[in-house]
Amino acid sequence: MFFSVVIPVYNRSDLLKNAIESVLLQTYKNYEIIVVDDGSSIDTFKAVRPYLSKINYIKISENKGVSFARNVGIENSNYDFIAFLDSDDIWLPNKLKLQKDFMEKNCFLICHTDEFWFKNGRFVNQGRKHEKYGGEIFSKILDFCRISPSSVVVHKDIFKHVGLFDVGLPVCEDYDMWLRIALHYSIGYLPIKTIIKVAHDGHQLSLNTPYMEYYRLLSLSKLLKFNFLNETLKKSAIIELERKFRIVLDGLKKKNI
Template identity: 45%
Template sequence: MPKNPTNTPLVSVIIPTYNRAWCLKKAVDSVLKQDFKDFELIVVDDGSTDDTQTLLKPYAGALKLIQQPHSGVSAARNKGIAVASSSLIAFLDSDDYWYPKKLSTQMEFFKKNPDAMVCQTEEIWIRNGRRVNPMKKHRKLSGMIFTPSLELCLISPSAVVMRKNIFTKVNTFDESLPACEDYDLWLRITCRYPVYLIDTPLIVKTGGHEDQLSRAPGLDKYRIYALKKILQGDFLTEPQIQDTEAVLKKKCKIYADGCEKHGRRTVAAYYYRLAEDIENKMKEETKPEDEAEEDF
């Protein structure tokens, strides 16, 4: 990449963190060791009560530290987006880390693809200190990936670089969601824009620790919320609406079955009714016109 002629860095890297002093150094160091240097590093400390502040003191001058009361990962990422000075945004979760060519590879991609809004890289998974292979359903795709993204999250925040102006079109992370906030955002993005994949593992995602958000119970409840929300907006085409309704009905039934199994019958009844309402709506939408007129 040519040298940036302005004083504005080409990419802003945002690391949200909360009580992650045990792993934050590795994440920060992996950014500072990038072979691409035209970036700013923003660490948003979301009200940590551990040794995070002490850990970050030696990095004064190498990063911009933002502190806020504990408000959740969405609020932390959104704060980073708000203060970022670059036109490109990269996220890195504080329990993940990058390989040295991560940014340079993605910057080269955007140079060659000026119309692209989002790209991500492949990744390596480490669980409880051991490398594991993702299941086939987690395989990353490239292009218009909205429909497969309905079932589960196919984009990793730590793997993404995206244009900052995309947030003016789809909004930022939903701060009301305690989990699946990335799933919610990716739906709003993938229904409108292709997400390109660089098929090289350039990040390491770690997991298995107790504070991992993706281990939180009842994640389908938050995915159901995200699916309902996007259906209520004006984001989707008619085929996308049909695909979303089908997945929403399926997830409602699965979540209701789980609630029923654990004796939460009132909650189960609500999600069974929701699934039934969606099924009835889908039947109405697929009726031939003459049959619909007779009902009227």
């Protein structure tokens, strides 16, 4: 297996170095690194200059969002398996090797893993509500995003089937993608922590975007317009759609909107 590692970045040149280094330290070496600069207003090129012989650096002229950047990375990849890494996260050294072995053994075309969480200078525990799943998991990931992009490896053929990331979603684009994939594919889950997911207060879209449930609601509404869902999955999606609608409505009432 050969991997194309896609790292989108926007104004995180100080953190980007750690992400790149964590790929270069992988025990499994069959990969390429694609860094997609999403129109950063700071000099990201200066940060990646020492790595130019080891990466493919793509500069987008203006900021178009993480979905657009990931799609550019996918479209410029040379290998069949795409591995995503957010610029503020870090891979542990055996990440690719563990997923390669797991996917080959179980014939998965997509796989995600467990993760460490690091916030405010310390590791924090995940709550039970963040439990992760593998297999036919569409109904289990309707509530919120349970799959971290930095842990995912996915075969490019899947994108040919379900489409690329939705550039119309400023957030929850990963939630939207994993749902679309889960409709058609069994998703492998490796219950080993292979990444460090780093939270930076004030720098994450998910922490600074109001009405997150609104965008999940949009994603579910979009899915229900198509006839991909069988009756069981459709029922689960409608129940969750109604729950999210009530959450959004209550939020608007509290703000007198």
